[in-house]
Amino acid sequence: MPKHILIFDSGIGGLSVYKDIKYQLPLAKYIYAFDNAAFPYGELTESVLIERTTHIISKLCSKFPIDIVVIACNTASTVVLPSLRDKLDIPVVGVVPAIKPAALVSNKIGLLATPATVKRSYTYDLIKSFAPISDVQLLGSTRLVEMAEEKMIGIDVDITELKEILSPWQNKVDTIVLGCTHFPFLKNEIKKALGNKILLIDSGEAIARRVKQLLNENGNGDGVESAVLFxxxxxxSAPSIKEEALNHTFKELNFSSLQCLGYPKF
Structure with a gap:
């Protein structure tokens, strides 16, 4: 029987994690859910994050035979994992900023994330544990999350605006940790803004390996293109004026049409 994997985010940035997991486990069944009614999560309080995330994921787990939940959102992962793991009897995997692998290759690191993630004590604990002698500069941006969402539905990224956002790091970092699942979709533009020599690191591949390990799956041909069966x-969580563009994005990734269940109705 195929495994059922639920991937959750505030928006469609979690599709970057989906792509890495799909590469490792091409024959799994995927459910993707996003809380666009409360997007972006980087602006919410911890209590609201926990309430919304727990409600939506619990309802979907009662609707589908979910084998594992992936919180494909750094902001949510820093606060909701304990509550979800207490409530569910299946594995819950979160996304952690890739500070550790970055510190292995550089001591001039930039952590690019949401405003909430860069303020969390969890983030500072990661830096203290894995990059104690590195110069780690933090930059939180909600606008970058919006730009990534826009790009994914066909809107061009304004490189001038991006350069302005990233200007504090010009010639000051050589490695950037993409601490939001939206940001891998902006890799090419970030390199244009800061130079191609910048090394960009995200957690997607590591998360995919962890999901595969927890499901005890062999991957059905690890990373090999396979006929899509599902x-x-x-x-x-809310209707969107961009539904047509969103449906096009999801259709290209072999998803059905967008279903709006509402919050907190479902």
């Missing part, structure tokens, strides 16, 4: 399902 169409994924995708759910949002």
């Amino acid at each position: 169409e994924g399902e995708v759910f949002c």
Whole structure:
């Protein structure tokens, strides 16, 4: 029987993690859910994050035979994992900023994340544990999250605006940790803004390996292109004026049409 994997984010940035997991486990069944009614999560309080995330994921786990939950959102992962793990009897995997691998290759590191992630004590504990002698500069941006979402539905990224956002790091970092699952979709533009020599690191591949390990799956041909047997399902928490563009994005990744279940109705 195929494994059922639920991937959750505030928006569609978690599709970067989905792509890495799909590469490792091409024959799994995928459910993608995003809480667009509360997007972006980087602006919410911890209590609201916990309430919304727990409610949506619990309802979907009661609707589908989910084998594992992936919180494909750095902001949510820093606060909701304990509550979810207490409530669910299946594995819950979160996304951790890739500070450790970055510190192995550089001591001039930039952590690019949401405003909430760069303020969390969890983030500072990661830096203290894995990069104690590195110069780690933190930059939190909600606008970058929005730019990534826009790019994914066909809107061009304004490189001038991006350069302005990243200007504090010009010639000051050589390695950037993409501490938000939206940001891998901006890799090319970030390199244009800061130079191609910048090394960009994200957690997607590590998360995929962890999911595969927890499911005890052999991957059905690890990383090999395979015939697609299952169409994924995708759910949002509110209607969107961008539904047509979103459906196009999800269709290209072999998902069905967007289903809006509402919050807190479902």
